[in-house]
Amino acid sequence: MIKFKQINKLLFLLALAVFSACQNNEVDPDEETGSDSDYQSVNTWIYEVMNDAYFWYKQMPASTTLDAKSNPTDYFEKLVYQRTTTDRFSMVTDDTDELQNSFDGISKIFGISYSISYIDNTNTSVGLFLNYVVNGSPAANAGLKRGDIILKANGTQLTRDNYSSLLSGSETLTFTLGTVNGSMISAGSSTVSVTKAVVTEDPVAFSTVIDKSAYGKKIGYIVYTQFVPGIDGNDSKYDNELRQIFADFKSQGVNELVLDLRLNSGGYISSATTLASLIGKSVSGSKVFYREQWNDKYVAYWQKQYGSSALDYPFQNEANNIGGNISRVFVLTSQGTASASELVINGLKPYMDVVTIGDHTAGKNLFGSLISDDQGRWKWGLYIMLGQTANANGESDYGTVNGMTPVYQVADNLLPYKPFGDDNEPLFSKALSVMGIPISTNARTASGRTASAVVAGSFRDNLQVTESRMIKTSLRER
Numbered sequence: 001m002i003k004f005k006q007i008n009k010l011l012f013l014l015a016l017a018v019f020s021a022c023q024n025n026e027v028d029p030d031e032e033t034g035s036d037s038d039y040q041s042v043n044t045w046i047y048e049v050m051n052d053a054y055f056w057y058k059q060m061p062a063s064t065t066l067d068a069k070s071n072p073t074d075y076f077e078k079l080v081y082q083r084t085t086t087d088r089f090s091m092v093t094d095d096t097d098e099l100q101n102s103f104d105g106i107s108k109i110f111g112i113s114y115s116i117s118y119i120d121n122t123n124t125s126v127g128l129f130l131n132y133v134v135n136g137s138p139a140a141n142a143g144l145k146r147g148d149i150i151l152k153a154n155g156t157q158l159t160r161d162n163y164s165s166l167l168s169g170s171e172t173l174t175f176t177l178g179t180v181n182g183s184m185i186s187a188g189s190s191t192v193s194v195t196k197a198v199v200t201e202d203p204v205a206f207s208t209v210i211d212k213s214a215y216g217k218k219i220g221y222i223v224y225t226q227f228v229p230g231i232d233g234n235d236s237k238y239d240n241e242l243r244q245i246f247a248d249f250k251s252q253g254v255n256e257l258v259l260d261l262r263l264n265s266g267g268y269i270s271s272a273t274t275l276a277s278l279i280g281k282s283v284s285g286s287k288v289f290y291r292e293q294w295n296d297k298y299v300a301y302w303q304k305q306y307g308s309s310a311l312d313y314p315f316q317n318e319a320n321n322i323g324g325n326i327s328r329v330f331v332l333t334s335q336g337t338a339s340a341s342e343l344v345i346n347g348l349k350p351y352m353d354v355v356t357i358g359d360h361t362a363g364k365n366l367f368g369s370l371i372s373d374d375q376g377r378w379k380w381g382l383y384i385m386l387g388q389t390a391n392a393n394g395e396s397d398y399g400t401v402n403g404m405t406p407v408y409q410v411a412d413n414l415l416p417y418k419p420f421g422d423d424n425e426p427l428f429s430k431a432l433s434v435m436g437i438p439i440s441t442n443a444r445t446a447s448g449r450t451a452s453a454v455v456a457g458s459f460r461d462n463l464q465v466t467e468s469r470m471i472k473t474s475l476r477e478r
Helices: 036-053 072-079 096-103 163-168 237-251 269-279 296-306 340-348 426-435
Strands: 002-006 017-021 091-093 106-109 112-118 126-133 149-153 172-181 184-195 197-200 204-212 217-224 256-260 266-268 288-293 312-314 328-333 353-358 366-372 381-390 453-460 469-471
Touching (some): 091 096, 096 381, 204 237, 217 426, 256 269, 256 426, 269 288, 288 340, 328 340, 340 353
Parallel strands (some): 266 469, 328 353, 366 469
Antiparallel strands (some): 002 017, 106 197, 126 149, 172 184, 288 312, 288 381, 366 381
16 A cells, blocks of 8 residues: 655745655654664665655565565665666765755764875875865865865875875864975965855856957856755745856856756755756747656556656746757766766756766766655664656666766866866866857966876765765655
8 A cells, every 4th residue: 555645844934745655554753773673664664665765676685585684774775776886876865854854954063075096106095086076165265176186184195095084083173285396295384274064055156258359259157066946944046046047147148058066965856857948949838848757556656647748757847948049958967967967967968969078977867766764763764765767768778887988088188177167177168169169379288287186086074975866855856
C-alpha cells in the first residue's frame, strides 16, 4: 500500500516528499538511540521507504537476508543498487537537519573552494589554489579571492602528508598566502586569519555584461554555484535575483550568453526550471523542459491521477527570457558539474545549440528527495534516488561516470586561477574564440603554470566534497 504524506514545513517553505509503506511496528520515541533494538526499528523504516519509493526497489535483497540490527549506514549500503556504477548518489544521514541545511546552501564554513596541487618538483609541498570564495563568508570578509594561493596553515607548510590534518584541525586557521614568480610559487609575508561561521550562500557568485561591440557581441556572463530558490522568509529570493540579472542582460542587448556551471553540483529542480526558462529559445509553459521516469508503482499512480502526460514538466513563462536574442548558450563545465546543472544542459538541447566547454560532467540524470521519519522518532534520514530525467526528445544518455562529453575539451588547470570573465581564463577564452573574438597576444601568453594535482577535483573548506544533487521539493512540482 502506497501512502503519500508530507513532513513538517522546512526552510524556504519547501515541503519535501515523504514516501512510506504501511507501518506495522510502532517505536517508543523515547527509546534509547544507538541500541540494537533502535537500529532494528530504524532499519525496518529504511527498508520500507526504499521498498516503496526507490527507483530500483525490485533489485533490493530480501529483508530476511539482512542483519536488521546492524548500523543503519551499513544496512543502507546493502540496499543501494550498483553503488560504483549506477546509483552513486543515494545516501543515509543521522542528522536530517544538517543535510537539509546543506541542500539549502546553509553551512558553517570558511568559504573557500580550491584545488590541491604540488608547488615543487619533488611532489611534496602543496598549495590550495582558490577557484571561488563564497560572497559574504569569513574568507571573503578577510579579503581572500579567486586566484589566491594558500601555502601554509597556522605557520606550517602544507604537504601531501599533512594538508588533511591541518585543514580539518581547527575552526580558526591562519593562512599564509603564496606569490608567483614566473613558474615558481613561494610563501610571501601576507597572512589571513579566518574563523568558520554559519553562512547562507547566494548561488549567484558573479554576473556581468562584457562588451565586445567591436565584434558585434555583448556577452552576458553568470557564475551560478547551486540551484537554490530562496531563503527562510523569502522563498523566491535567489530565483528573483536570477530574473533581475536576465532582465539586465535583456535591457543591455546581450546576444551571447556564457553560463558558468563548473562549480555547480546541482540542487532544486524548481530553480533549474527557472534558469532554463530564462535562457531557452522559443520556450513557454506549453513546451516540455524534462520528463521523469519513476518506479512502476509511482508511474501508474501519477498517470492515474494526472493522465498520460503526468510526468512531463514544462518550462515557465518568464518575462525576462533572452532566448529571442541568442541562438546558443555556452556552458562551462567540470567533473563537478552535476544533476540539476546537467538537467539544464540536457533540457535546453532540443531548443537551441548548447556549446559545452571544459571537462566532462559528473553524469547524474537521477533525481531524489530527502526523506525523514514523519513520526519524529529519530533524526536518521534518506536522500534516495526516485527516478531519472530525460529531455523533450527522450534523451538521457549521460548517466555514467563519464557524464556529458564537452563540445570543446579544455583543461581548467592554469594556475593561479584568473578572475571570472577574464579574457585570459582558459574556458572563457575558448568561448570567445568560438564566438569569433580574437584573443590578444598578451592573453595567449599570460603567465601561469599548469597544475599537478594531488587529488583530482575541487574541494570546499576542510576537504568537503559537495554531493551531486537534483532535488524534488514536493510530490508534484507543478
